[in-house]
Amino acid sequence: MVRRSGRGAAPDSVVRVVARMLPAPSVMVAAALIVKGYAEVGDGFAAGVIVALAVSLTYVAVGADGAEAVLPVLRHAPKIAVTGLLLALASGFFPLVYGEEPVSHQPAPGEPLTKFGKLELFTQLLMDIGVFLLVVGVLVMLLHQFGRLRGEEKS
Amino acid sequence: MLLSIALLLPWVAGAVLLIANGRNRAVAWLAVSTLVATLVVLAFLAAEVYGNGNVRVVTGHWPEGIGIVLEADPLGVTFALLSVLVVTAAAAYESVGGVRTRTFPGLVVILAAGLNGLFVTADIFSFYVFFELAMTASYALSAYGGKRRQLRAALVFTAVNLLGSFIFVFSVAGAYRVTGTLAMEQIAERMLEVNPNAVLLIATGFFIAFSVKLGLFPFHFWLPTVYAGARPSVAAILSGAVANIGAYGLLRFGAGLFPQQLEQAGLALIILGAVSILYGGVLAVSRGDVAEMLAYSAIGQVGYVLVALGVAGPVGLVTAVLYSVVNSLNKALLFLASGVRGALVAGAFAIGSLSVAGVPPAAGFVGKLELFRTGILADSTALIVLLVAGSALSLVYMFQVYQRCFWRADPAKAKASPLPQRLIAAGLAVLVLAGALWPEPLLALSGQAVESLTSSSPGAS
Numbered sequence: 137m138v139r140r141s142g143r144g145a146a147p148d149s150v151v152r153v154v155a156r157m158l159p160a161p162s163v164m165v166a167a168a169l170i171v172k173g174y175a176e177v178g179d180g181f182a183a184g185v186i187v188a189l190a191v192s193l194t195y196v197a198v199g200a201d202g203a204e205a206v207l208p209v210l211r212h213a214p215k216i217a218v219t220g221l222l223l224a225l226a227s228g229f230f231p232l233v234y235g236e237e238p239v240s241h242q243p244a245p246g247e248p249l250t251k252f253g254k255l256e257l258f259t260q261l262l263m264d265i266g267v268f269l270l271v272v273g274v275l276v277m278l279l280h281q282f283g284r285l286r287g288e289e290k291s
Numbered sequence: 292m293l294l295s296i297a298l299l300l301p302w303v304a305g306a307v308l309l310i311a312n313g314r315n316r317a318v319a320w321l322a323v324s325t326l327v328a329t330l331v332v333l334a335f336l337a338a339e340v341y342g343n344g345n346v347r348v349v350t351g352h353w354p355e356g357i358g359i360v361l362e363a364d365p366l367g368v369t370f371a372l373l374s375v376l377v378v379t380a381a382a383a384y385e386s387v388g389g390v391r392t393r394t395f396p397g398l399v400v401i402l403a404a405g406l407n408g409l410f411v412t413a414d415i416f417s418f419y420v421f422f423e424l425a426m427t428a429s430y431a432l433s434a435y436g437g438k439r440r441q442l443r444a445a446l447v448f449t450a451v452n453l454l455g456s457f458i459f460v461f462s463v464a465g466a467y468r469v470t471g472t473l474a475m476e477q478i479a480e481r482m483l484e485v486n487p488n489a490v491l492l493i494a495t496g497f498f499i500a501f502s503v504k505l506g507l508f509p510f511h512f513w514l515p516t517v518y519a520g521a522r523p524s525v526a527a528i529l530s531g532a533v534a535n536i537g538a539y540g541l542l543r544f545g546a547g548l549f550p551q552q553l554e555q556a557g558l559a560l561i562i563l564g565a566v567s568i569l570y571g572g573v574l575a576v577s578r579g580d581v582a583e584m585l586a587y588s589a590i591g592q593v594g595y596v597l598v599a600l601g602v603a604g605p606v607g608l609v610t611a612v613l614y615s616v617v618n619s620l621n622k623a624l625l626f627l628a629s630g631v632r633g634a635l636v637a638g639a640f641a642i643g644s645l646s647v648a649g650v651p652p653a654a655g656f657v658g659k660l661e662l663f664r665t666g667i668l669a670d671s672t673a674l675i676v677l678l679v680a681g682s683a684l685s686l687v688y689m690f691q692v693y694q695r696c697f698w699r700a701d702p703a704k705a706k707a708s709p710l711p712q713r714l715i716a717a718g719l720a721v722l723v724l725a726g727a728l729w730p731e732p733l734l735a736l737s738g739q740a741v742e743s744l745t746s747s748s749p750g751a752s
Binding site: 214215218221222225229232236237238239240241244 | 292295296299302303306307309310348349350351352358359
């Protein structure tokens with residue numbers, strides 16, 4: 137792990153440990169929020185913000201290089217964001233293929249749902265997952281840029 | 292279907308192009324061809340709208356008022372076509388010269404998606420969403436070039452326009468608070484029963500937000516730094532496409548949602564427009580730099596749109612539409628021409644200059660003619676004197692710069708730019724000429740656009 141040097145002392149070891157532990161549970165909370173959505177409070181956007189918050193603590197604790205060494209998937213943030221956007225757009229505009237209006241979802245309101253445990257399967261879920269990926273991707277891209285700014289200042 | 296494709300195509304392509312490396316020529320040309328394809332789709336959509344009436348889509352099988360309504364009417368498709376045309380020209384221009392950053396092609400296409408969306412939506416909140424999509428892309432675009440000048444331009448542009456967007460979304464919230472709906476049609480109906488003071492406040496908020504976009508006199512302060520600092524292609528996009536949001540917004544919200552407030556504020560609008568014309572004109576005369584002169588000229592030119600809007604009535608509105616269209620073409624032509632050198636360019640610049648001044652063989656003449664007609668109908672000598680003075684000023688500043696740029700033998704600048712770049716400028720010049728030689732379609736389009744606007748608002752006579 138890369139230690140942050142330069143201005144000020146390195147963050148407290150508690151912060152570093154928490155930062156390291158937090159991303160995994162945050163993904164679980166995000167998944168719960170997406171599953172919960174519609175009937176209760178929760179959606180892809182909120183879920184995305186929660187994961188991004190956990191990741192941002194990692195950036196604070198170990199710096200941009202450190203965070204991306206611990207979680208290499210962060211390097212693919214632009215691709216994640218674009219995949220999310222395309223997924224959301226696809227779920228919105230796919231109904232055009234069979235002549236329906238955009239953002240029509242299956243099954244329609246009032247029709248019976250397929251359930252998988254607590255998870256209700258409908259096409260809105262794809263849009264929410266898309267929004268989730270988009271939010272996480274864009275926020276991580278911003279964190280990466282801010283982290284790099286500090287790095288440039290040092291050198 | 293066409294309407295959805297016009298949105299979907301640039302949106303998806305833009306998203307994909309954002310992760311591709313834009314410095315690659317193939318990527319840049321892919322962006323241009325996407326824009327051309329969007330333009331073709333929009334042309335078909337426009338033909339349908341002008342031939343068979345409005346195209347309407349309500350998302351997701353919801354009843355109207357719950358589902359988002361997208362409605363392409365003549366006013367919307369005219370502005371969409373115009374803006375995407377300008378963006379396409381600027382993107383092609385930049386692709387010929389070689390794109391300098393990774394993100395430019397993707398951003399330009401995303402900008403086109405945002406513009407398309409906001410010109411065809413009939414719901415004020417989704418208008419805001421598309422508006423932000425377009426603005427976010429243009430914030431990033433204004434930094435294109437990456438030099439100190441461009442970064443300064445980007446900072447000023449972003450700071451001021453974020454404030455404008457804030458005022459806009461605040462007014463959207465206000466409109467929702469007093470009417471309980473976000474659909475434009477319902478807002479226009481319900482506004483008639485709302486406390487007039489609240490309506491006036493909301494209308495003023497919208498007016499300020501769009502004036503900031505357009506760079507009208509008291510809200511113009513950001514404009515010279517930005518237009519002069521940005522690269523020519525970006526300046527063309529900002530003044531020829533993004534500024535259309537302001538003109539369209541003033542027409543759609545002013546004449547469509549708040550016709551009574553527009554009538555009440557008529558005199559104030561005319562005065563603001565007049566100040567814009569004189570301020571822009573006088574300062575443009577004093578500038579030596581082409582881009583800076585064009586920036587001040589832009590402030591003056593939008594003043595005419597506001598004057599026409601202030602006179603209102605069918606003639607005033609038709610003039611406002613017509614003048615916005617002509618002005619946006621002029622600005623795109625002049626900014627693009629100011630960045631290149633060589634044969635054809637001086638001619639193109641001269642045509643643009645004539646058009647700004649409103650001298651016959653260019654489309655600006657038709658615009659000025661309609662303005663004079665508006666002035667005579669409004670029965671105001673002061674207005675006509677103002678129009679003459681404004682035109683004279685523009686003739687002076689345009690040809691002053693024309694002389695300095697193109698008549699002086701300057702061997703350092705004599706290196707000609709690539710032919711396709713010059714051809715794009717020349718193509719726009721031909722379009723401006725065609726608008727004057729055969730003005731009937733332009734007049735008919737503007738007429739129909741205004742008809743669609745006023746017929747949908749219940750408060751208008």
